[in-house]
Amino acid sequence: MKKFDSRKVFGLCLIVLFSGFLFAGIGFASETIKLGVAGAHSGDLASYGLPTVKAAEFVVKEINAKGGVLGKQIELVVEDDVCKPEVATNTATKLVSQGVKFVIGHICSGATKSALGIYKDAKVIVISPSATNPELTQSGAYPNFYRTIASDxxxxxxxxxxxxxxxxxxxxxxxxxxxxxxxxxxxxxxxxxxxxxxxxxxxxxxxxxxxxxxxxxxxxxxxxxxxxxxxxxxxxxxxxxxxxxxxxxxxxxxxxxxxxxxxxxxxxxxxxxxxVYATGPKDTSKNPLAIAANELHKKTHGSDPGAFFLNGYAASQAVLNAIQKAGSTDYNAVSNALKAHFVETPLGKIKFDKKGDAIGVGFSIYQVQKGAYVEIK
Amino acid sequence: MEYFLELLLGGLTRGSIYALIALGYTMVYGIIELINFAHGEIYMIGAFTALIIASVLTFHGFTGFSVLILASVVAVIYSAAYGYTVEKIAYKPLRQAPRLSPLISAIGMSIFLQNYVLIAQTSDFLPFPNLIPELPFLEEYSHIMGPAQLLIVITTAVVTIILTLFIKFTKTGKAMRATAQDRNMAMLMGVNVNKIISNTFIIGSALAAIGGVLIASHIGRINFYIGFIAGIKAFTAAVLGGIGSIPGAVLGGLVLGWTESFATGYVSSDYEDVFAFLLLVLILIFRPAGLLGRSAIQKV
Structure with missing residues (x-):
């Protein structure tokens, strides 16, 4: 009796599972564009990853309120990679299997690198707000990779x-x-x-x-x-x-x-x-979009945004803008659009070079003059 | 040749810095065979006290040597009080315990004092005012040696001489030597051993404070952690010279300073520490008691 019972339960489970997938497939296939957000969302480096999730939420909410992109609503799919390369491959597989075509992430360079191979095969466009390892873009091995931060x-x-x-x-x-x-x-x-x-x-x-x-x-x-x-x-x-x-x-x-x-x-x-001269990130404190994004964060979450918030914000804007400009979610069309059109972001006006590094993002030279750092243009 | 001289003088300054701190280590070790890991923190507290006093004095319009001297005096008194208290709290109750216990207690005290200053003051680096006035006659040689360096070298020399004379010729010095040789016997001869040990800590801490003021003026910045690194190097110098020996601490400091300076100058600063510790290992292989240390006969 017992054996029979457990088989029955197993069979029931299978049916439920498959039908679940089926519904999911039917439910989302045509009406939304899925935007994956992958990175460290728990563990000791969560503080690097969570601000990007919040940034993506803000951008998506704003764009959805205006009617979405190409008439479709944007749906966020958030996955955690705990900043570990071995977990990141699972994260990537999971996102790909859910039909995600665009990913904001990952956060850590090591995790990003291990996930990129999977995305590349699946023709998924990846924009990282924080992975600074130079090889990621300069090796040319990952044509699907972009970033809104300057490399090391x-x-x-x-x-x-x-x-x-x-x-x-x-x-x-x-x-x-x-x-x-x-x-x-x-x-x-x-x-x-x-x-x-x-x-x-x-x-x-x-x-x-x-x-x-x-x-x-x-x-x-x-x-x-x-x-x-x-x-x-x-x-x-x-x-x-x-x-x-x-x-x-x-x-x-x-x-x-x-x-x-x-x-x-x-x-x-x-x-x-x-x-003394020193390089430092370009000053964004006077950029009205950056001020607005920071204010929005403060109003919604009651605190100052964390690391890479503005980079995550810019990444989300860049990819959604590129889809809009490309007129489709086709891999090649969006890739070209990312490289062709400037977009206004909290980091300034950016587009991407042919290797995937953002033009207009990065560092300036500062000099100490009368006890303060002054940007040298 | 000029390059050699510059390195020699640079090494002399660095060595004097190590020596000034190493004196405190070696004195305490000589008396109670304890490596006082909290010594580096006393040095750091001396520097912090001087910084606070100097800021207050400068605010009230004092200038020049008066600030240096007043700040040093207060730092010395304050640090000596700390040294005395640390000994009473952390080491005295363990006088009869196995030797490992006061050592652990010393490490604990060191961590406690670091974190105490971290919480009471700040974790940031603070600028340390240049308390040592510019000396006009040195202006010409400023590319080789500044006033702070000169003062450090002179102070170390003077302190070493005074300390040696003190231990050789005063009554307290004699009692110290007696305590170092055999604590029980000294006690039987009417030496107040506890008082002598307290005095040793007070003198050692006062030296650390003087070092703190001068060295912080030379480096120009302090934080709660400076005592640790300086302490490790000074401890190395003390071992190198023969721990327990006062001239040994000075010699050890100088040898260490010169080794680092020449290793940086002629080889590469990447290997600065490698050479310093290689030298330590070599000396300890051939002279296990250090350069000027006497190997003690094990008491049965």
């Missing part, structure tokens, strides 16, 4: 361009703090200087973070005859090195990254901070 090497590229073309220096010392972030940037900077053929790297060294004294390194910079120092790392060490350089009356340019573009750097380095 963008700062190094900007620093080198600025030093070589604007400051016109020939000898550059590249230093870093041996950390993932600082060393990564320094290695890119070295690569770009070498390939520019206009300047040479006279010194490439890692310093010890937190040391009591950097005089030996500073002497070494002086001896190398470097006209500019490019430093990859954070502000505590940068302020020590700059102070010791200036105390030794060295007028060497000091160029660093967004780890240094921090008000604490100016506070700590004081008068020695004057004239």
């Amino acid at each position: 090497d963008a700062q190094a590229r900007l620093e080198v361009d600025f030093a070589v073309n604007k400051l016109k220096v020939k000898k550059i010392a590249v230093l870093h703090d041996k950390g993932d972030y600082g060393k990564g940037l320094a290695e890119y900077a070295k690569k770009f200087i070498d390939s520019s053929n206009k300047a040479s790297v006279v010194l490439f060294e890692g310093i010890t973070p937190g040391a009591v004294d950097y005089s030996a390194v500073v002497q070494k910079i002086k001896r190398s005859g470097a006209e500019a120092v490019i430093y990859g790392g954070y502000h505590p060490e940068a302020s020590s090195i700059v102070a010791q350089m200036r105390k030794k009356k060295m007028k060497t340019y000091f160029i660093s990254d967004d780890g240094v573009k921090d008000i604490t750097f100016i506070k700590v380095a004081g008068k020695y901070a004057e004239g």
Whole structure:
């Protein structure tokens, strides 16, 4: 009796399951465009992923209220990848099997990379608000991938361009703090200087973070005859090195990254901070769309938006705009539209280059002038 | 040649910084064979006290040397009080316990003090005012040595000499040596051992505070964590020179400073720590008691 019962239950389950799928298929197939949102929505990196979900919700709500895209309502399909590459492949499969053609995500570079293969085979367009690994776009392996954030090497590229073309220096010392972030940037900077053929790297060294004294390194910079120092790392060490350089009356340019573009750097380095260059994200605080998006978040959720909120916002707008412009949800048509048309977003006017990086998003050079960072145009 | 000289002087400054902190480690170890891990935090508290006092004084219009001296005096008193209290709370009740217990207690104290300052003050880096006035006659040599460096080197030298004389020729110094040799015997001879140990902590903490003021002026920034890294390096210097020996701490500090400076200058700063600790390993292989340490005869 028991055996018979369980079989019956199993059969019933099967029927329910299949009919469920059937209904789902009938229910959504023709009336909505599905927009997947994938990323870390739980676990210790949830704070990186959830703001993008909220951003997508805002954009979709606004567009649906105006009648949707191509006369169809947008439906959000949110899936969690916990920022783990091995989970991300499941997340991707799940989204693809639900008929999602466009995905906002993923959040972490590693998870994004592992999911991209599946999306590529299924011809799904993916726009990440936060995956900064340079390879994702530059390798050319993922033509279906776009992002609304500058890649990790963008700062190094900007620093080198600025030093070589604007400051016109020939000898550059590249230093870093041996950390993932600082060393990564320094290695890119070295690569770009070498390939520019206009300047040479006279010194490439890692310093010890937190040391009591950097005089030996500073002497070494002086001896190398470097006209500019490019430093990859954070502000505590940068302020020590700059102070010791200036105390030794060295007028060497000091160029660093967004780890240094921090008000604490100016506070700590004081008068020695004057004239230091640092790259930092483009200023969006005066963009009316950014102000509106932040206000909306505050009104709805009662708090300031978290990381990558505006990038997620821009990604959602970009893909929906491209569908509208393409006039269909066809992979090729939308891909072309993403690259062809600028769209107004909280990050500014953006479109994508042929590799998938956003044009108009990224970093600017700032200089410390009279105790504040001023953007150099 | 000039490059060599610059590295030599840079290493001298760095070594003096290590030595100034290492003196406190070595004194405490000499007396009660305890590695006082909270010593780095006393140094940090000294720097914070000086920062607060200096800000208040500058606000009231004091300038120049008066700020430096007043801030240092207050920092010394405050830090000495901390050192005294730490010993009474964390080490004295464990005087008869196995040697591992006060060591764990010291690590606990170190973590406690760090987090106490973190909560009471801030986790950010704070700018430390340059308390050491510019010296006109040094202007010409500013590319080699600034006033802060000069003052650090001189202070370390003076402190070492005074400390050595103090231990050799005063009554307290004699009692300290007696306590270091055999605590029970010293007690039987009428030495107030607890008082001597307290004094050692007070002197060590006062030195740490002086170090804190000078070094923070040299670096120009402080946060709650500076004591940890400086403490590790100073501890290495003390072991290198022979822990328990006062000239040893100074020599150890200088050797460490020069090693790091020359390794950075002639090889690469990537390997700064590698060379420093390689040297430590080598010295400990060939002279297990350190450069100037005497290997103690195990008491049965």
